[in-house]
Amino acid sequence: xxxxxxxxxxxxxxNGVNVDxxxxxxxxxKKAPVIAKFKFRANNQWIDGGHNRTTIRDFYxxxxxxxxxxxxxxxxxxxxxxxxxxKGPNPVExxxxxxxxxxxxxxxxxxxxxxxxxxxxxxxxxxDIDLQGFLGISKDVRKGxxxxxxxxxxxxxxxxxQLEELVQxxxxxxxxFDSITKGVPVSVQLEK
Amino acid sequence: xxxxxxxxxxxxxxNGVNVDxxxxxxxxxKKAPVIAKFKFRANNQWIDGGHNRTTIRDFYxxxxxxxxxxxxxxxxxxxxxxxxxxKGPNPVExxxxxxxxxxxxxxxxxxxxxxxxxxxxxxxxxxDIDLQGFLGISKDVRKGxxxxxxxxxxxxxxxxxQLEELVQxxxxxxxxFDSITKGVPVSVQLEK
Numbered sequence: 127x128x129x130x131x132x133x134x135x136x137x138x139x140x141n142g143v144n145v146d147x148x149x150x151x152x153x154x155x156k157k158a159p160v161i162a163k164f165k166f167r168a169n170n171q172w173i174d175g176g177h178n179r180t181t182i183r184d185f186y187x188x189x190x191x192x193x194x195x196x197x198x199x200x201x202x203x204x205x206x207x208x209x210x211x212x213k214g215p216n217p218v219e220x221x222x223x224x225x226x227x228x229x230x231x232x233x234x235x236x237x238x239x240x241x242x243x244x245x246x247x248x249x250x251x252x253x254d255i256d257l258q259g260f261l262g263i264s265k266d267v268r269k270g271x272x273x274x275x276x277x278x279x280x281x282x283x284x285x286x287x288q289l290e291e292l293v294q295x296x297x298x299x300x301x302x303f304d305s306i307t308k309g310v311p312v313s314v315q316l317e318k
Numbered sequence: 319x320x321x322x323x324x325x326x327x328x329x330x331x332x333n334g335v336n337v338d339x340x341x342x343x344x345x346x347x348k349k350a351p352v353i354a355k356f357k358f359r360a361n362n363q364w365i366d367g368g369h370n371r372t373t374i375r376d377f378y379x380x381x382x383x384x385x386x387x388x389x390x391x392x393x394x395x396x397x398x399x400x401x402x403x404x405k406g407p408n409p410v411e412x413x414x415x416x417x418x419x420x421x422x423x424x425x426x427x428x429x430x431x432x433x434x435x436x437x438x439x440x441x442x443x444x445x446d447i448d449l450q451g452f453l454g455i456s457k458d459v460r461k462g463x464x465x466x467x468x469x470x471x472x473x474x475x476x477x478x479x480q481l482e483e484l485v486q487x488x489x490x491x492x493x494x495f496d497s498i499t500k501g502v503p504v505s506v507q508l509e510k
Contacts, residue, residue, distance in 0.1 A: 142367030162449040170418035172439035175334030202419035217420030223372040226362035227394035228409030247364035257354040270496030304462030309501035
């Protein structure tokens with residue numbers, strides 16, 4: 127990211143992001159990279175059938191634990207068609223939510239750092255899953271998403287021809303996009 | 319999955335999953351694999367800064383579109399430490415939510431199919447991210463999760479030594495686990 131002239135100088139804000147703080151953060155991390163090591167956490171409790179609840183309470187960063195101001199509770203369930211009771215989005219819909227939110231936030235923060243004012247950002251996502259995988263019917267069919275497509279509509283203070291470049295800021299910097307497209311090692315252990 | 323004797327014969331339910339319906343679904347898919355092709359969808363709207371909202375409304379499966387009984391709205395935001403206003407979990411926390419929910423549901427459904435009664439299933443997840451990646455400070459540091467760890471506590475109607483086998487049903491069949499560990503192609507397009 128390169129510092130550029132901030133439009134809203136009074137608040138040093140661009141796209142709702144405090145750009146002074148963003149550049150201060152970058153400077154601090156350059157001096158002491160250890161503060162950039164974060165750990166994010168979730169707790170899940172099974173309720174019944176396809177219904178379970180995830181609690182998001184705290185995380186680690188800048189060398190210490192932090193508690194969120196609010197504790198977030200997220201219910202997941204399957205729709206009746208997939209033998210659930212529809213008490214929440216299902217897990218693969220939460221995956222699309224993570225991806226949509228992250229690509230958007232990454233676009234917004236990096237546009238702010240470049241001094242590009244966004245007026246609106248909307249996206250729609252669609253992903254293909256063949257349930258033969260999950261149901262254990264065919265070993266040749268993968269259990270996860272085969273492909274995910276993201277379609278953005280962006281209104282921003284740049285010439286039309288720069289919109290293509292702008293939209294790529296999201297996937298270029300997004301931690302969830304990187305995680306999902308490149309894969310992450312995940313270990314599963316039983317705690318006694 | 320192999321059919322086994324159902325314990326709760328009155329409702330044909332195990333772990334809150336209607337096992338008759340589950341086996342009927344498997345039989346139907348074996349006869350007409352096309353019905354197993356699903357498309358899941360999400361719409362996202364940027365609000366301000368790190369705050370955006372995902373709407374989950376409909377999906378495609380069994381050769382037609384379905385509307386969820388309720389429309390789900392999921393707010394994502396960054397905590398103040400990451401220059402947000404804390405109005406929701408952040409995107410990488412949503413990714414852990416998707417993973418926790420999916421591994422749990424997969425375990426529950428496949429245990430039900432095997433006739434194994436679960437009493438309780440809890441998990442905690444932790445994932446490591448080095449923000450030097452997102453901030454564009456170092457190209458050698460990946461932007462996404464470097465590793466995710468899941469710790470399960472399970473109480474089930476099986477001998478202690480079979481718990482290790484049981485816990486592996488989750489990651490073995492989970493679509494989100496498969497997506498995150500093996501990676502998914504994601505395309506990003508601008509819509510005019």
